[in-house]
Amino acid sequence: SAVISQKPSRDICQRGTSLTIQCQVDSQVTMMFWYRQQPGQSLTLIATANQGSEATYESGFVIDKFPISRPNLTFSTLTVSNMSPEDSSIYLCSVRGTGELFFGEGSRLTVL
Amino acid sequence: AQKVTQAQTEISVVEKEDVTLDCVYETRDTTYYLFWYKQPPSGELVFLIRRNSFDEQNEISGRYSWNFQKSTSSFNFTITASQVVDSAVYFCALSAEYRDDKIIFGKGTRLHILP
Numbered sequence: 497s498a499v500i501s502q503k504p505s506r507d508i509c510q511r512g513t514s515l516t517i518q519c520q521v522d523s524q525v526t527m528m529f530w531y532r533q534q535p536g537q538s539l540t541l542i543a544t545a546n547q548g549s550e551a552t553y554e555s556g557f558v559i560d561k562f563p564i565s566r567p568n569l570t571f572s573t574l575t576v577s578n579m580s581p582e583d584s585s586i587y588l589c590s591v592r593g594t595g596e597l598f599f600g601e602g603s604r605l606t607v608l
Numbered sequence: 609a610q611k612v613t614q615a616q617t618e619i620s621v622v623e624k625e626d627v628t629l630d631c632v633y634e635t636r637d638t639t640y641y642l643f644w645y646k647q648p649p650s651g652e653l654v655f656l657i658r659r660n661s662f663d664e665q666n667e668i669s670g671r672y673s674w675n676f677q678k679s680t681s682s683f684n685f686t687i688t689a690s691q692v693v694d695s696a697v698y699f700c701a702l703s704a705e706y707r708d709d710k711i712i713f714g715k716g717t718r719l720h721i722l723p
Contacts, residue, residue, distance in 0.1 A: 529710060538699060539653075539713045586651070595641055595658045597701075597711050602651070 498523055498591050500600035508606045514577045517603045519589030524569035529597070530562070531588040539588065545572045579607045610635045612702050612714035620720040621690055629685045629717045631700030637661075639705040642676065642683045647716070648696040656698075659683065660705070687719075695721045 499522040509515050519528065530542040542562055543551040551564040565573045576583050586602040611634040621627045633642065644656040657667060659676050667674045671688045687694050697718045703711040 538715045541710055541712065544710055588653075592709075592711075595660075596643060596655045598655075599653045 497593055498525070498598045500589055500591065500598060502587075502589050502600035502603050504603055505601060506604040506606075508608060509579050510608055511580055513579055514575055515579065515605060516573050516575045517587050517589070519572045519574070519600055521570045521591055525591045526569070527592065528566065528572045529590045529592075530564065530572075530574045531590060531599075533586040533588060533602070535584070542574070542587075576605065579605070581607045583607050610637075610702050610704075610712045612700050612712055614698075614700055614714035614717050616717045617715070618718045618720070620722060622722050623692055624689050626686060626688050627690055627719065627721075629687075629698050629700075629719065631683045631685065631714060633681050633683065633700070633702045635702060635704075637704045641703045641705060641711075643699075643701040643703075643711065644674065644683075644685050645699045645701060645713075646696045647699065653699075656685075690721045692721045692723055695719060 501520045503518045507515060528545045531539040532542050533539050541554050542557045543553045543564055545551045545564050545566040547566045547569050561577050563575045584605060584607045586604045588602045589600040590597045613632045616630055640661045642659045646654040646656055657674055664676050664678060673686045675684045697716045699716045700714040701711050703709045
């Protein structure tokens with residue numbers, strides 16, 4: 497199993513600002529995944545972060561809006577840029593174990 | 609492309625009834641993994657099961673059971689003798705076999721167990 501810590505756990509942000517979410521894993525992992533869960537919705541994959549290369553974004557998500565860093569094998573950040581109320585969501589960092597996905601506790605963002 | 613369909617958006621049953629949550633998937637991969645996760649009202653995601661596409665045996669874990677049928681691309685989840693604590697959103701998910709491949713989630717089924 498993996499222990500994943502995310503910061504912040506929650507935040508209230510103003511429209512037009514940007515916020516960076518940090519994700520720390522207690523073991524080295526090749527891939528880290530960033531998901532978004534909008535209120536009452538499922539988990540949608542934003543991007544896959546591989547250490548040493550640019551993140552791979554899913555359809556509908558772009559690097560300018562959600563820049564990701566992956567400086568080493570245990571850490572990643574996701575920035576939500578130029579936020580609007582539609583970005584109010586839970587953002588989840590995750591890694592795969594032997595098969596299943598382990599999740600952080602999530603970062604609940606509310607954009608006013 | 610991979611896709612997971614959970615046609616049941618919301619289900620309500622009375623406590624002690626059995627309930628089956630449906631999951632249909634699409635993939636071009638010959639080997640893949642299927643998953644079920646539970647998300648109770650507290651919000652955390654709880655891993656329930658992983659099934660490799662080579663293993664079509666049904667699985668039972670206490671009151672939970674899973675029916676995997678490759679012929680119909682389905683991986684259904686049954687709760688027997690449901691309890692109020694089973695109330696949650698349940699997600700079916702799919703990934704390719706590779707260890708670091710992404711996992712795609714269905715839209716989820718919200719299950720209400722009524723006392």
